[in-house]
Structures are given as C-alpha cells and as structure tokens.
Amino acid sequence: MNLSILLWLPLAAVVAGLILPATEARFAALLGSAAALVLSIVLLFRFDTGKPGLQFVTNKVWISELGIHYKLGVDGLNLFLILLAAILFFAAIAWTALRDWERPRLFYLWFGLAESGVLGALMAQDLALFVIFFDLMLVPFYFLGGGWGDTPNRVAAMVKLFIYTLVGSLLMLSAAVATGVLAQGPGQPITFDLVQLASNARRLPVGSQEWIFLFFAAAFLVKMPAFPVHGWMPDGYKAMPLPVLAVFSGVLSKVAAYGFLRIALPLFPDAAVHFQELILFIALASILYGSVLAFTTRDTRLILGYSSVAQLGFITLGIFSLQDTGAQGALLQAFNHGLVVAPAFFIVALLAARAGGSEDLRDMGGIAFRAPILAVLFLIVAFANLAMPGSSNFVGEFLILLGVFNSKIVISFVAFTGVVLASVYTLRLFIRAMHNRVGPHVESREISLTHGLIVAPLVALIVGIALYPQLALHRSQRSVQASIREAKALTQPAREAQR
C-alpha cells in the first residue's frame, strides 16, 4: 500500500474542493477524510505484526544537497496514531459539516491541510521531513482558530499559541540540522534518515547530544503542553472552534509524545538517561498542576484542557520510565486519550448549546433526566477519562505506573495521586453538567440523531478498545521495545550497581 496516497488524499480533496460551489466544499473535505479513514483501516489490517522494522516504506530522495529523503513508513509506534488521526479528523470534519461556516472553501482547505500535516508528521521516517510536517501541521490551526474562532481576542490568542509552539519547533529545527551534520561520518554525505541516524548517533559527542535533546524536548513539551510551558493553552483552547479543538487536543499533543519515542529516545539515548529525572519531574508537575486546575476551573473547555495536561503528563511519565511496560502503556494511553478527549469536546459543544451558549459549569446542570442517551455517552467518556478499571485507559495508566514503579519508585507514589485526582475532576464535570439543579437557561434536549451518529461510534470505539486493548498493545510491543532499547540498556548497569 502506498502511504503517499493516504498522506496527501485529505489535502488533494480539499484543493479539488476549491472549484466546487462554496456550499458544497464540505463534501470534498468529508470525502477526503473518509477515504483517509478507510485507507488507514486497511493499513491496520495489512500490517504484519510479526515483522520487525518499518513496513509500507516509501523512500525517495527529495533534496539531495541537504540529504533530505521523502521517506514514509509505518511500524507499531505510529500505526495506531495514524488510525487515531484519521478517525478524529473524519469525526471533526463531519461535525463541522453539520453547520455553515463563513468562507467554507478556505475553512475546509485548512482542515484538509491540517490532516495531511498531522499524518505526515506521524509517517515521516526522515528527521528533516518530520520537522517540516511538525511545523506545517500547526499553520492551519493558526488560520482556523484566528479566522473562525469563538472569542473576540482569538487573533491574539492564536498568535500566542503559534509563537509559543513554534519557539519549540524552531529550536527543534536547529537541533535536527545539528544532528544530521554532527552524525555525518567523514567523507559520507549528510543524511537525515532516522534509521541511519540511529546507527550513526553514537558519533554525537555527549555534550552536543545533551543540548540537542533538550531542544527536541522543548518542542515536544510545548506542543503537549507540559506544565511550565503550557502558557498558550488556556487562551488557545478558548479561541478555537470546538471541532477544531477536538482534533487539536486529540491528535497534535500525541504527535509530541510520539516524537519522544520516535526520535528523542532512539537517537539520543545518553541524553535521555541523563535528563530522565528532569523530564519525570516535569511530567509529575504536569499531572499535579493539570489535575488541580481541572478541579478548580469552571470553564468546561479548560477542564478538558487541564485534564489533557495531566494525561499527557502520565504519557510522558510512562515514556521516561524507560521501561517496556511504561512506554507501552504510554503509547496505548496516547491512543486512548485521543479517543476520549475528542468526544468529550463534542459533548461540551452539545452541553453549551443546551445551556444558552455558555460553556461555564455554573450555567449547566440537570440535563440527564431529559437526555438519557447523551448522559450515557458522556458517562462512558467520563469513566474512560478517569481510567475506571475495565476501561482501556485503566490498562494504560496501570502499565505506565508499573513502569515508573520499576524504575523510580518515589515518583510513582506521587503519580498515583494523579489517578485519584482524575476521578475527582472528571466526576465533578459530569455531575455539575448533567445532574444537580437545572441551570438558569438550560434547555434539556436529547442529542440529535446527526450529532449522535458522530459521537456514538467514538464512544463505541472507547468501549471496544476497553474490551480488547491487546489489539493495540500487541501490535506496538516490538516497536516500543526497539525505541527505548538503547536508553533502557544505559539505565540497567546503574541500577545493578545500586543493588
């Protein structure tokens, strides 16, 4: 199967949509993302679990002078994230297609470009190509948020978001170039191919490895966002239209987590071990800070936003446990969180529509009796978000904590409180929104069929993956182990010595 088709189809569809009448532009976008979804499901079934390394590789020289290859490939690390992106983009585009937007052709053009950008970042197997897509996928969100956003200060908010996240990305650009140049053997041409870089990375002096790693970490942590660098998040989240936010929060943060596994750990194992505790502390701080703020804020979007900060903290924690179990749990959790947060944002949109347009918790409440189906859907999402035993999120968090427990026992104890806090803020959101007194302007209505048709399958997926998490775990196992092998090997002797 040719990955290029999957990659460019969403963009090609919306570009073709430019010649359609403005009212029909949505169908082009819908068609493109639906086709991408079908292709990514085909990809899932044709993926050979037994084979190590990359599959469906496309490898062409793009810019020979700079050693940049157009190299795409799929393995256990990105297989499910590609699927996640395709699912969420299709759901979000379907959701946006239910209403009219100003300048629809442009709106869907950005949406399609965003999907291609995200898919490109996930599939890229060349460091430079990854950096290009990683930066590129942000551009459409700037336009989507700034042009069609919800708040009056949306332009300022999106500029802040863009600059904040691009600060990380540009540092990553210089770090990526440095990796390519410094890992270049004498007399060899420069290359950014990740496989070759991983075998050459030993050439990097430890000192260079450290600053390069920190630059990469900065890019990924900002995009997640993690605690001290989340400043763009509140304004940015408030400014973006909800369906856009659903994919932004559901997919883009996962690309950052994926970046650690794909790039930072295999290429810079020494630095990863050196900074393991620093990143673990950042992750821990994100969990606690995110949880506490999710518990105190009244804006439903921000509750989900801060909850994402905490969840991404867990994912980072799992990756930097540098244990097979932890990293595997992190990857599973990345998929889970994407599946949970997108329907959660859709439900927030529905709740706001029923509370007179307000997204404030104080204006909501008491819908559950009149709208039992909506309440059930929301409840399942909420349970998944708080990692109820039986949900796939539980499995993910369990594996993460097990990994951390094995490597840094003290940190795992503190992280356990994050699990408790998650149930506190999630249940608070559910109870205040669905039960309690009926809010002042609340108009209880059941979820409409069209909206239900978008949210229900996502919820069904949450249930499905809860019943059978091995689907993801099994396919990703080998790749995750390969990704952290080097770094893990470096931590082993240290612990042997401690014993």
Add this chain to the structure above:
Amino acid sequence: MMIAAAKGPHIDWAGISPLIALLGGATIVLLVGLLRPRVVREVLVPLLALAAFGAAIGCGIWQYGEEKNLISDALRLDGLTTVLSFVFCTGGAAAVLLSWRAVAPREAAHGEFYALLLTSTGGMWVLVAAQNLVTLFLGLELLSIPLYVLCATEMRRATSLEAGLKYLIIGSVGSATFLYGLAFLYGATGSTDFTVIARAVDNVSTDTLLLTGVALSVAGLAFKASVAPFHQWTPDVYEGAPTPITAFMAVATKAAAFGAFLRLFDVALLDTSADWAPALAVLATITIIVGNVGALGQSSLKRLMAWSSVAQAGYMLAGVVVATQLGVKATVFYLAVYLMMNLAAFAVILIRERETGLGDDISSVQGLGVQRPLLAASMTLAMLGLAGIPATAGFIGKFYLIDAAIDGNYAWLGVVIVIGSMVSLGYYLRVVAAMWMQDAPTPGAALAATGRPAMAGGSAEAEAVVTRVQPETWAVALIFGAATLFFGIVPSPLFNLAVHAGESLSGLF
C-alpha cells in the same frame, strides 16, 4: 616595450556581454526616452528596459559554466557572478514592471528613470565580478549613485527627497569608509589584486594595518547590505523611496552587497578568516536581534520590510562567516529565495497603496483575504516564507543556512538564526492576521485614523491611477508568490544554481 604598454588589455567581449547588455541598454533607453510621443516614453522605454534585463540574463545563460578572468584580471566571470546577476537582473526586471504605472518615472522622465535602474544593475554586475580592489569600488559607486537619484525620483513628495538625501549622505559615508579600508588593505598587502592579496595575507595576518583595513571595509559593505549597526538609514530610506525602488533596493542591492562580501572575504581575505569570522558572527547576531526587534512595533509595511531586511541580512551573513563552500551556496540560495519573497510582498504593498489610498499602512491589507484572496495568498506565502515556515522556499533557505553554520562550527549562530525567526513571527503573523482575520477598514474611518491620505503618490495624479487595473503588478505578486511555494516543494533548480555559484570559489572547502 612602449608599444606593448600602449596596447589595451585583451577584452573578452563574450565574457562581459551581460554588462554590455545592461549599460548599452541604459544608453539606448536614455536616448529613446528623449523622443516626444507619449506611447514611446510610457510603453516603449520600459519595454526596452525589460529587454535589456532579459538580454543580460540571456547572455548570462549563454556564458553559463564559463570561468574566466576578463580585462586583465579586473573582473571574473564565474558561477557566482552569473548566478547573482540572475538574481539582481530579475529584481531589476520586476522593478520595471512595478514602475510601469508608478508616479516616479513620470516625474523623473521615463528615459532617465529606467536608464538609472539599468546603470545601477550594471554596477552590481561589476561589483560581484570584481577581482580587484579598484573595480570593486568602481562597482560599488556605479551601483550606489544611480540609486541615490532613484530614491528621490518622486520629486513632489518630501519624504522621497528626504530618502534620497539621507541615502546619499549615509551611503557616501559608507563608500568613503570602504575606500579607506581598501587603502589599508593595499597598504598591508602591496597589491589591489585579489589573488595577490590572498597570497600576501598569509604572511601579514596579524598586521594592524590589515586588520584595520578589514574592519573598515566590513563597515563599508555593511552599510550597503544594511547590517547592524550600520543599518539606521534602512527604515527611513525604504519608507521614503518609491515602492518599486524600495523593492529593487531590498533584493538587488542586497544580492550585490553579499556578492561583494563573498568575493572580498571568501577569496581575498580567506586566509585570515580566523580574525574576521568571529567579528562577523557577532555582527550577524547583532543584526538579527536589532532587525527583528525593530520590526516588531512597525505599522508601516515598508518600514516593517526594511527592518525585516536587516534581520534577513543577518541570517545571510552567517553564510559568509563560516567561509566554506557550503556557506557560499547557502547565502546564494537564500538570496534567490529572498528575492522571490520580497518581490511578492512589495508588489502586494504597491497594489494596495494604489488601490486604497492608505499608503503602506498595515491597515491597507486588512480584509485582503476576502477582497483579493489570490493577492492575500501571495502575501501570506511571502510572510510565512520570510519567517521560515515549511513548504515555502524560505524554510529550505533557512535550513541550508543553519546547515552551513553548524557545519562550519558555528552551531550557536544556527541557534541565533532560529531565535531570530521566532521573534520575527511576531510581526510577520501580524500582517497575515490583518489580511485574513480582520475586516477591511471603512474608507472614512481609515483616513481619520491614519491622518495621511494618499501616501502612495501624494498628488492628484496618483489618485487617478487608483482605479485602473494593474495586471503587471499582479503578475509580479502572483508569480513570485507561487515561486515561493513552488521552490519550497521542488527546490532542486535553485540548488543547482547555488551549487554552481558555490563551486566557483574553488579556494574554499
């Protein structure tokens, strides 16, 4: 003996054919401009100027791949000369198109205007081809003096005159400093010839005389390339000069100045690079910071582009600092890319100046995304390209420069470049936001707010131009906007040119 001395040097006519095209074109344009009929002056003269630029590029293509010294080693035709001449001839041709309906050529007389433009470009050719301190200075002056006049061609607008005067005074100081520096270089090495200097530099590398010469000539070239702290004239002159001339100055002068930088430092003074490279690296850093910070608060688009051009000069200086072939290639590549992005941006600014009567204020592009999506797309590509966003040629250019910087053991300079890019987003995005996310101002309110209607021409004549269609300006905007996107995805043709230019400096690694 006497007979031999009286004989002139051998002249390779084919080699200097691009220069002949430019200067011969200038003569013809000047003479034809004297003719009476309006159609001759307003149509034939610019067409002839375009043809001269086309002929210069054509001769360059004809001589492509040649490497030879011309006129007893005073000039050198090689990859660097040819490729850079493509850059500034394209800039000149675009300036002709942008001037087609402008006020400036009508006020200054068409023949003179276009002849000055061609002469200035001829000066650039001499400057980048120079193999000798004397021709280097000759080229610099031939480039500068017509530009002083061109800046002041909108004679009825005070700011244009001011710009011309300011540029004249500051430019002359720059030239004088440069000349003084060249004198020191001659004193230290005993020759004006680059190859002789390069050999002599080896023995005298710590000589105070030489170092003073290097420092003064850096300052002189820095004036032309608007490298901080010699950049102060840039915002005022860019703002005051007629917009087509600003565009020409931004792209062509920059290319020529960097050509001279590369020739002087990467050929003649190569062996003493340990002395000047750290100093130039510091200059580049200062330039990047000053340019980007200066641009942040600007509301005039031309001033914004001026500060941005200062910052971009800093990026390109990184390619000179490392003194490697990779550095030369990266600089030349970036100059070509920079040409596209700037021409697209200036064409849009010019169109809006003529359409809105808001001058070059940022409010003139507000709501452009709704009114003129294609123009807004061009401008967006230019802005994102200048900021170094992927999928534009600007990103590849910046990638190349960072690559060169790190490869030349200036990793920190690569980091400075990306930090500069981050700051630059603060103003490039403001322009993008104005186009796509803000509504067009109502005419009355806009005039009241800016308080200076019709910055573009300032005369009733200019107002009359407003409503007329301007296909040639649109063409410049759209072609170079599209090129910014195209070469961001398919950069190989530009790489071929850059590699050709880089490899012609064979003394480098």
